[in-house]
Amino acid sequence: MKVEFTIEGPPVGKARPRVTRTVTYTPARTARYEDLVRYTAINSFDGVFDKNDPIAVTIIAYFEIPKSWSKKRKALCLSGIELPTKKPDIDNISKIIMDGMNPKTKRNKQLHKMVEVMRGIYHDDKQVTTLLVKKRYSERPRVEVKVMKDLGDWSE
Template sequence: MRVNFTIEGPPVGKARPRVTRKVTYTPKKTSQYEDLVRYTAINSFDGCFDHDEPVDVRIVAYFPIPKSWSKKRRQLCLINKELPIKRPDIDNVSKIIMDGMNPKMKRNKQLHRMVEVMRGIYHDDKQVTTLVVKKRYAERPRVEVRIKRDMGD
């Protein structure tokens, strides 16, 4: 079983939760991007990985090349001689993608527990046993994700 999908647009990193006196919440940009990841992943894959199935995830985040850079420097970016060392951090990119592939949960106040609102690719990101994340430059910014069952080495 294998899933490939692409999220168009520049990569977004997972932001920290915000805390007020009364409530803790996820910033709107983060939750919207997680929903975009979930929607794209579900439309690329009809099933779901089993609870006990180990998963291998590969993520490549392609960042836009700054317009102010020279043609020579742009060419170096396209052949991967110059790599992006800018924000968002690679771990925040991987967190938002992996959390976006989890099912969307909401608290049901009547039942006093969390209920699934929208299914995900897997049941929880604890199933991920292999994770490879790369940052690259490209003319078309995007995030490419490949998920498959981890067979071990």
């Protein structure tokens, strides 16, 4: 089993949860991007990985090259010699993508428990045993994701 999908647009990092006196909530931008990831992943894959399947994930975040840079510097970026060292951080990119592939849950006040609102492509991101995340430059900003069953000797 293998899933590959692309999220168009600049990469977004997961923001910290916001805390008030009465409630803790996820910022709207983070929640929208997680929903976009979930929707894109579900439409690229019909099934769900089994609860006991170890999973390997590759995430490549492509950033747009700044327009003010010279042709020489742009060529270095496209050849992979110059790499992006800007925000969002690589760990925040991986968190938002992996949380976006989880099922969406909501607290049911009558049942006093969490219920699944929308399915994900796996049951929980604790199943991920191999994770490779890269940041690169490209003419077209996007995030490419590949998810497959981890066979132990998996590499890109």
